[in-house]
Amino acid sequence: MNDDGPNCLVEKFRGYTELDTWEAELLNSLQVDEQHFEHNAFVHADGSRTVRLYVVRSGWFASIRDLADGNRVVLEVALPGDVIGLRDVTFRQHMTALQCLSKHGIICPFSKVHLHELFRKSVKLTETFFAIMSREHAQLVERMVTVARRDGLRRLAHFIMETAVRLEGICIDVKKSFDFPVDQVDLADLTGLSPVHVSRCMTDLRNRGLVRYSRGLMHITDREGLAELAEFNDAFLKPDIQWLRAIDIPD
Amino acid sequence: MNDDGPNCLVEKFRGYTELDTWEAELLNSLQVDEQHFEHNAFVHADGSRTVRLYVVRSGWFASIRDLADGNRVVLEVALPGDVIGLRDVTFRQHMTALQCLSKHGIICPFSKVHLHELFRKSVKLTETFFAIMSREHAQLVERMVTVARRDGLRRLAHFIMETAVRLEGICIDVKKSFDFPVDQVDLADLTGLSPVHVSRCMTDLRNRGLVRYSRGLMHITDREGLAELAEFNDAFLKPDIQWLRAIDIPD
DNA sequence: CGTTCGGTTGAGCTTTGTCAAACCGCGTGG
């Protein structure tokens, strides 16, 4: 029941390490419940108590921070198969709200007690959760670099590339059009731009023949060009499968 | 020898959990070596193999990314007692260079094999490393929010507040002047601004009577005002000491 | 006593933001 595709934890973990059946079962025990959400529905609010974590089953979910002046920041987008909440679990309160971006989305909640038990049962799984969190961290580092030092065009190019590569990781063919349930306001909050400027930059990307984009569908028409414009390097999305068998190498 | 102040791991970990002597010894075994660096010296380059992690003994160290166009981003600043490298350890290569910011700095390197052994020996320490990484993540989230959506004045105010609170955490009295070995070029790379604009904003902060700052010394003259301007909330710096004893609470 | 380095200042320019209007595809109800 929980082995039905790349949107499940077992598949994700197998990208990092080998699992025997007992470990796979442990992971699957995190995906017994299901919650459904509609577009823009909140899973939890900013500042709410950290009680649960989630595995995304379908749809896109975003970590959101609303600012006093009405501005909003999207810190990260979680895609199917992603784990949400590792960052917050060691805090009492959530640092961001969690919202469903797509028309419809499904997540599997599990309690942090459950995670905790799992930590005690398997070092290997613990290490893999560790690796997953560090990958999320790495993703944020790349977005930080982009937002801090690149112009609007490149920020958007980078986000599109990043998302495409991540979607490939869950077996979505991005060579043709793919679902991209993010409107221009979301893109603005993702890149630190204004919606108007996002519109201008997207038009620019289109005019350069890099993407085609409309109403929830994205099509990358020149992947090389887009990656080059964004100075995109996908190393940060690829975990080192060997790290568990680290070998100390002198300089 | 390694219990001599707040710049050691044992002290840091005691902020998260209780340690018995055996665990304290394990941690101290990570701090047997020492490396010294001068201002702007590199500990490792961007893209180099991830072999070691570090504990900062003294001085400030920065994770740096150089961009193709000559721009530079400072991703994070590590202060005494901080662990450097948890983010990169699950990757084959470093995502940033590591540079000594202060006139002089000392770090204790330990191999990732060593970390790995420690993971096998103590779940509690593993979980604490997990918590430490999530705190670093949280820090980056706050900086991301700031860089994405706040103006130069607020970005600087936020960085100063964040740093002050972190310094307090290692027993540095920030009520009076304190060491602030970061020049305006560094501040620019930290906030995504130009050095010239940093100068203007720093002057502005001074004129508003919030800080006094010159040549490596910082003095916060109006902490309330500075925190308010930056919309600074220090929750993200405070780990939840209770998280290991998490209790599942229904909504 | 000159040089150097970091910081400051001013002028002009570029990028991006703001506001407001127009537009467009789409679904709904008359």
Added chain:
DNA sequence: CCACGCGGTTTGACAAAGCTCAACCGAACG
């Protein structure tokens, strides 16, 4: 079938924030 309204996008005019370049200043240091 058409008019309408709605949400999201586009466009234009203008304003603001921040960048670049260049000159200048002042403390530290040889």
